[in-house]
Amino acid sequence: MNDSTTAAVEQAAGRSAAVLPAPQGGASPAAPGAAPPAPGLVDLADPGWLRHPREMARQLHARGRVHRGSRGLWLLTGHAECRAVMQSAHLSRDPRRASSWAATRPFGAGSALEQAAERFMLFNDPPVHARLRRVVSAAFTPAAVRGLRASIASACDQLLGSLPDDQPFDFMRSFAQTLPVRVICDLLGLDSGDLEQAKAWSDAIACVVEPLASRAERAAAAQAVEALCARLREQVAHRRASPGGTVLDLMIQAQAQAQVQDGRPGLDDDELLANLVLLFIAGHETTTNLLGNGLLALLEHPAQMARLRADLALLPGAVEEMLRWESPVNMVARITLGDWSLGGQELPAGEVLYCMVGAAHQDPSVFDEPERFDIARRHNPQLAFGGGVHYCVGAPLARLEAEVAFAAVLRRWPALRGLDPAPRWRAAINVRGLQSLRVEPLGKGAAGT
Numbered sequence: 001m002n003d004s005t006t007a008a009v010e011q012a013a014g015r016s017a018a019v020l021p022a023p024q025g026g027a028s029p030a031a032p033g034a035a036p037p038a039p040g041l042v043d044l045a046d047p048g049w050l051r052h053p054r055e056m057a058r059q060l061h062a063r064g065r066v067h068r069g070s071r072g073l074w075l076l077t078g079h080a081e082c083r084a085v086m087q088s089a090h091l092s093r094d095p096r097r098a099s100s101w102a103a104t105r106p107f108g109a110g111s112a113l114e115q116a117a118e119r120f121m122l123f124n125d126p127p128v129h130a131r132l133r134r135v136v137s138a139a140f141t142p143a144a145v146r147g148l149r150a151s152i153a154s155a156c157d158q159l160l161g162s163l164p165d166d167q168p169f170d171f172m173r174s175f176a177q178t179l180p181v182r183v184i185c186d187l188l189g190l191d192s193g194d195l196e197q198a199k200a201w202s203d204a205i206a207c208v209v210e211p212l213a214s215r216a217e218r219a220a221a222a223q224a225v226e227a228l229c230a231r232l233r234e235q236v237a238h239r240r241a242s243p244g245g246t247v248l249d250l251m252i253q254a255q256a257q258a259q260v261q262d263g264r265p266g267l268d269d270d271e272l273l274a275n276l277v278l279l280f281i282a283g284h285e286t287t288t289n290l291l292g293n294g295l296l297a298l299l300e301h302p303a304q305m306a307r308l309r310a311d312l313a314l315l316p317g318a319v320e321e322m323l324r325w326e327s328p329v330n331m332v333a334r335i336t337l338g339d340w341s342l343g344g345q346e347l348p349a350g351e352v353l354y355c356m357v358g359a360a361h362q363d364p365s366v367f368d369e370p371e372r373f374d375i376a377r378r379h380n381p382q383l384a385f386g387g388g389v390h391y392c393v394g395a396p397l398a399r400l401e402a403e404v405a406f407a408a409v410l411r412r413w414p415a416l417r418g419l420d421p422a423p424r425w426r427a428a429i430n431v432r433g434l435q436s437l438r439v440e441p442l443g444k445g446a447a448g449t
Contacts (some may be wrong), residue, residue, distance in 0.1 A: 008289040034064045048427050053330070053432075054371065057359035066343035072320065074342055074353045079383070080137040081362040082332070082355035086387030091334035091353070093390055094125050097351030098335050106218070109209070111118040112229070113222035117208060119274035121389065129355045129389060130438040131258070135267050136275055136393055139187070139247035139252035145396045148183070152401055155182050156408040165444040168419055176283075176291035179405060183397075184283035187247040189235050201228045204286040205277065209285070209329075228280065229273050236272065251276070279394070287398050289328035289433030290319075291405055296437060297325050300420035301373045308375055309410045318375035319402045325373050332386055357383050358432070417443035 048056045057077060062068060065078030076082050085091060095101060096118070102448045117123055120133035159175050159182075181199045182284035190198060204224035204248050213221075235248060243249050255267045260432035298305040332355040362370045367377065377448050380393055385392035392398070409416075419438040 021261075028291050032045075035092065036211075040068070042067045042075055043070045044073075044429055045070075049426070049429050053358050054362055055224075057356070057362040058371075060356075060359055060383065064343075069354065070341075074347070074351060075356055075365070076342075076353060079360040079366040079381070082357065082360040082381060082383060083381075083387055085334050085353055085355050086332055086383065086390070087316045088334070088388065088395070090124075090337065091340070092122055092125050092337050093129070093334060095333075095335070097337065098349065108218060109217075110224055111222040112225040113205075113208065113217075113218060115270075116229070116274040116277050118223050119271045120278045121275055122278060125411070132271060132275055133269065133389075133393060135251055135254040135258055135272070136279065139279075140251045140393050140396060142396070144247070148187075148397065149400060149404060152179075152183055152287075152404045153408065155179055155186075156405055156444035159411050160408055163441075165413070165441050168438055168440040171295055171439050172288075172434055173436065175405075175409075176295070176437070179291070179402065180284045180287040180442040182279035183287075183401060184280055187283065188232070188280065189239060189244065189246040189248045190231070191444055198280075199284070200224075202281050206285050206431065208281070210430055223236045225277060228277055230334055231274055232276050233269075236276075238261065241370055248276070282392075282394060283397070285431060285433070286328045286392075286394075287401050289431065290322065290398060290402050292434040292437050293328060293432065294319065294322035294402060295409070295416075295439075296379060296418070296423060297373055297436065299416065299439070303408075304373060304375050305416075308406075309414075312407050312410065313376055314398070315403045315406060316344055317377065317380070318406070320376050320380045320382055321373065321377050321385040322402070324361045324367070324380055326383070326432060327357050327361060328382040328432055329384060329430060330356065330432050332357055332383070408431050413444060416440070417442060 027366050042060065046056070060075075060077045065076065065081055067077065068073040069075045076085060095106075105114065119132075121129050121136060122175075124132060156179065160180055163169055163174055178195070181195055181202065185195060185198055201224045202358060204217075205221045205228070207217045207221050213316065239246070239249050239252055243252075251272065255272055258267050304318075308314050334353045334355070336349050336351045336353070337346050338349050340351070342353070363368065364370055366379075366381065371433065385395040385398075417440045419440055420436070423437075424435040426435050
């Protein structure tokens, strides 16, 4: 997971909103009873952020590169500003540094969700962050990621082989939501029979990354954390007794090595479990949305899909353009640790800054014709995986899954047609993903399985 997780910081600012109801045709109303924003302030609850975020971004760019949000946040829409903030060592990623954290306790004081979130490497600054990340990174070496290609390809073939060649189906439910859960379960050594339960846990805990989640959703997430930690604790004990070659085994080995190194604090089991939970939900949510958003972009740009189908060597660049065009995550948070200059103002400690990734990807000063979807874009410094020390540790795996998955989909069917008159987006403004994506295959390709 990258550092775009922002639920905690907005909640910590003491300005949480009610969860949005499921959108119809992409619409999403503002929080019930919410006061209208003051003139000139950017309202993150505006349904435009779900319906047409690129147009919202273009409007903001016309007004400037730094904006004040209606919930007291600072919103950065310029690519250079976002990148600089992400990479700065003088800002915090710890939501407890927000000025209102102690008064709000957004995850529920003492809850399993709060205890896990406080141990996430994502929500910690150096040196704690470095200590936690060192163990997780052991599972994502280039060699370890390359070694997953065959198993990911096999999983793609199995899933696609169960889908019809002459009938419509929901790509999200049948493939995009299932493949990443299967991959992460395999990585962590969870039994394949646990896929449905695993997805249910992931869906519940994912509200930790969504700023508009309700108290009830966070309570459900706390229960899911307890259940998932219990299952992972069993898996850790089993792997310690009977080591294998999974990512979980690599993390357990790294934990043991960290505990015996002189002059370096070790990693206790609660920290290990918390970051396994983080890895679990990150490995599902981000990649699921990359697959769904990416296929939607291809369906909406048939000439680009045809170009990619004819030359699969373009896949790496195509995935980068998918990440830019409809990023699976839209916000990266930082918190000021002291006086900070922004937008011509001096900010005190405890202010929350949001890097609006989706808006930065529409910055015309960086991207040539940003409103154009181009799988062969030459200059594409997209920010979907964050930046600085919090750059997404799982980015190579997400890219690999996407490349293997799209290659398999394009080989299987010579043509696909989208059936939804309008995208059905999930009611979330940070995690950008589809509720469903109905497609109809037009025959079976020679390379299909």
